[in-house]
Every structure is written in C-alpha cells, then in structure tokens.
Amino acid sequence: MSSKTSASIGLAQLLNSEKYSDLKLVCQGQEFKVHKAIVCTQSPVLAAASNGSFQEAATNTINIDEFDAGTVKRMVVFMYGEDYDEDTRERGLDSVFEPKNEEVGIVNQDNEGSSLLTSTPFNLLLPMTTEILLRHIKVNAIADYYDIPQLKRLANTKIQNFLETNWSANNFSAVVEEAFNSTSDTALHKIITSTAAAHIEELVQHEDFTTVTVMSDFALGILRNMIATYKVKEELSAQKLQAAESRLQSIEVSYTYEKSLRDSESSRMDRVIENINDCLETLNKTQTCRNARCEAEFTCYIEHGGTANEPKYTLRCARCREGSGLLDISPPLYARDLGSVFSLDSILKEAGGGLSMNREHRVMSLTLEIYGWLS
Structure with missing residues (x-):
C-alpha cells in the first residue's frame, strides 16, 4: 500500500470520526464537521471566511446556500480523499453523510433541490447518464466558487471521459444549461462546446437543444447554415473524387492499349531484324x-x-x-x-512497310559500302 493511499485512508477515518473538527459546513440542514487544516489549505475562499471578521469566523460555521447538499458532500470527500464519486458512496464515508438524528430533520437522501433542474419533478424523468453528468458539472461549479483548482480539473476529466464513452443527444440541452449557468469555468465550457460541435448534426434535430436559453437564434442560425454549407462542400468533394477516379480509369485503359501497341510493334521489329540477319x-x-x-x-x-x-x-x-x-x-x-x-x-x-527505328532498347544501322566492279 502506497504512502499516498495510507494518508487518504487516514484522512477518511478522521472525517468519519469527526474528532478534532473545528469547522462546520451547513447545507440544506445537513452538517459536515471538517477540519480547518484540511479544507482551508485547499480553498482560499473557505480560509478567508473562517479566519476573517465575518460571523463565520466567530461561530466556526459556514452556511452554504448556493449548492445542494449532495454537491457539498462530494467536495468534502475530495478534500479528504483526492477523489469523489457521483453518488458519494466510497471509502466508507457513508456515515459522514447521514443526517444528524432528528434535530436535523432530513431523510438520508441527496436533496439537490437547489439545482437548476431539481426544483421541479423534471429531474425524475432524466436518464441516469444525464444525472451523472449534471452532478459532475455541479462539482465543477462548487470547485470554481470556492477556488479549488484540483477539484475543478478532476471534475472536468470525469465529464470529458463520460461524454466520450456514454454520449447521448437526449437531454444534452440540460447539460448545456447547467454548465453555462452554474460555472464560469472556460475549460468546462470548451469541453461542452467541443462535444456539441462533434455531434451538431444530431443535436440540431432535437427540439430541446434548439430551445436552450443560452443559445441565441442568431447562433443557432449560424450553426444550421454551417451544417448546410458543410454538406454542400462534402457533396462537391464526393463528385470531384468520383470524377478523378473515372479519369484515372480512363488513363489506365489508354496506357494499357498504347503499351500493347508498343509491344506489338517491338515484336514485329524484332522479327524483321531477325529476317535481315538470316539473309x-x-x-x-x-x-x-x-x-x-x-x-x-x-x-x-x-x-x-x-x-x-x-x-x-x-x-x-x-x-x-x-x-x-x-x-x-x-x-x-x-x-x-x-x-x-x-x-x-x-x-x-x-x-x-515503313517501320521506324526510333526504339529505346535498340538502335542498329546497316551501312552498305559498295566496292568492286559494278556494271
């Protein structure tokens, strides 16, 4: 077992035990007892809030209203283990996310009601692939908000890998909305736009994608025009390729015919020369x-x-x-x-019968000099 793995397990046990915790993160009625030495060294925003002249510093309690409890859980898990899982059930940390008996007053579920989509029953209709993507995007958003670059990069890597292996145009509009409305991370925006560009022909056929609020009619018109232009160019290229192939076939036929004529002429020339030599x-x-x-x-x-x-x-x-x-x-x-x-x-x-002696492989001249008595 590596020293890094041992350290992660030790921090996970520390988080589970809640011993020596000196800071509470409260979100949607759920408390996360953490250690300043762990979280504040990774987030300058949390460090400023817990060490300044704010109420949070006096009470050692930071209320998080901008994100849902599930997203906060994933952030805390990362700070203690350098990784997270979309359902937060890893490394034996389940007990950390249990509600604190009846005084908290919530059930043991991820209440992500503050999400853009979870404020309505619509999220119940989303496929699991979309839900997983949305959770990763929310992790990116909280990492961007609390200035945790390592977590932001990890979330982007998970998003990129997930899009490459589980691509689906269905409900991709929800992914776009979440990415562009919840975080200012340009790296994530580039991942989303690059993926959309790679599947744009498929996406524009989906009505929900064309109604994305972050996409203007002008941008959508440009996309459709680009697709149409691309298809025309593709058809022209195919026609040019077909014409080139036809021309090549014609040249090959002509070459074969001319070579046959040259070979026939060469054979006839050889026979004539052979006859002359015999004579x-x-x-x-x-x-x-x-x-x-x-x-x-x-x-x-x-x-x-x-x-x-x-x-x-x-x-x-x-x-x-x-x-x-x-x-x-x-x-x-x-x-x-x-x-x-x-x-x-x-x-x-x-x-x-008029044979030519202009041949590459053979040139022979016959000179007859007449000596003697000629009448």
Whole structure:
C-alpha cells in the first residue's frame, strides 16, 4: 500500500470520526464537521471566511446556500480523499453523510433541490447518464466558487471521459444549461462546446437543444447554415473524387492499349531484324546462284563490324578479298560507285512497310559500302 493511499485512508477515518473538527459546513440542514487544516489549505475562499471578521469566523460555521447538499458532500470527500464519486458512496464515508438524528430533520437522501433542474419533478424523468453528468458539472461549479483548482480539473476529466464513452443527444440541452449557468469555468465550457460541435448534426434535430436559453437564434442560425454549407462542400468533394477516379480509369485503359501497341510493334521489329540477319548470313555462305542453269557467280560478301549496340555491315567484293585488294581495281570503274551507302532504315522501310527505328532498347544501322566492279 502506497504512502499516498495510507494518508487518504487516514484522512477518511478522521472525517468519519469527526474528532478534532473545528469547522462546520451547513447545507440544506445537513452538517459536515471538517477540519480547518484540511479544507482551508485547499480553498482560499473557505480560509478567508473562517479566519476573517465575518460571523463565520466567530461561530466556526459556514452556511452554504448556493449548492445542494449532495454537491457539498462530494467536495468534502475530495478534500479528504483526492477523489469523489457521483453518488458519494466510497471509502466508507457513508456515515459522514447521514443526517444528524432528528434535530436535523432530513431523510438520508441527496436533496439537490437547489439545482437548476431539481426544483421541479423534471429531474425524475432524466436518464441516469444525464444525472451523472449534471452532478459532475455541479462539482465543477462548487470547485470554481470556492477556488479549488484540483477539484475543478478532476471534475472536468470525469465529464470529458463520460461524454466520450456514454454520449447521448437526449437531454444534452440540460447539460448545456447547467454548465453555462452554474460555472464560469472556460475549460468546462470548451469541453461542452467541443462535444456539441462533434455531434451538431444530431443535436440540431432535437427540439430541446434548439430551445436552450443560452443559445441565441442568431447562433443557432449560424450553426444550421454551417451544417448546410458543410454538406454542400462534402457533396462537391464526393463528385470531384468520383470524377478523378473515372479519369484515372480512363488513363489506365489508354496506357494499357498504347503499351500493347508498343509491344506489338517491338515484336514485329524484332522479327524483321531477325529476317535481315538470316539473309545476311545466307548471303555470306552463298557463292553461286541456286538456279542450276545460271552460271553467274556471287562475287560479294557482307563484313560485320561496329559494336554490339550499333553493328555496322559493309558490302565487300569477294574477289578483292581473295586477290591483292583494292589496288588492283580499275580506278575508273571503282570511282563510279565508291562510297554508295545504304542505311538499315531504308531497307526496313522496304521490308517492313515503313517501320521506324526510333526504339529505346535498340538502335542498329546497316551501312552498305559498295566496292568492286559494278556494271
């Protein structure tokens, strides 16, 4: 058991025993005997009332008329235990809240008649979730009134957690009314307004919310206009998103079609080049015409040069390769056709029906230089 827990239990026992109490808090006929050393060190307001020149200092009695007895109970429980429960039944402190025999003259119930809502039977119709929220808000209010910041923060934490886990638009108007009419704590107001903003579309559908007295017609009109504008923007965003998705699908279809065309063109180009290479290989191996009746000789060959990426093919005279070279060639005849050059593009245009050689993965040029005797 931690020292902090032990101290809390010790203070709770001190409160239960009422020993050494030197101050009474009286609310709706119910007395709470407390210790100045405990409560006045946590509340400068109570300290000023019990130590000043007021009647409270002389009688050591402080009357609390601004809050109900249940809320005062929770404040006292916190001062002695650093926590409180909405029904005040924790840490064995039930006896502290029992009425002081018949001279007090009240029953053992939380008489919260001074509340904004409990002055009429309407509170009997509220669901328990709303009642719990209202009790936490009243704790915030008494903490704000008596300047107990730790209690105020604790109440706000409980309210925030409760709204996040037990949200209901039903009777939320009662929560708004209580929060804005009973306390000036801006932190609590922010919690309430943030929650309302998060559920505003649901809330404006409830008639009781639109009749909240702290909400003017002007503010309500702004809220409704904002909701309408938000819905229009949301619809436009949805339309734009749908159009963008449709455009993307169209682009994907176009890309797939164009890629198919490029792949088909590339395959056709590969076949044409393969056919040309086969022809060149056949030409180099052939020395005579395949027509047996033809006596002509094939007196040329294709010389392969260049690089792997840019091969170069040169048409040369087979007789010159076997003889002494170009020095034996008759100058007039040689000069007539020397330097004739044919690129692979021109051959492909004839063979492939206008194929283009502008390809990313392959560029090949075929240069045919005519050497020899041409008639």
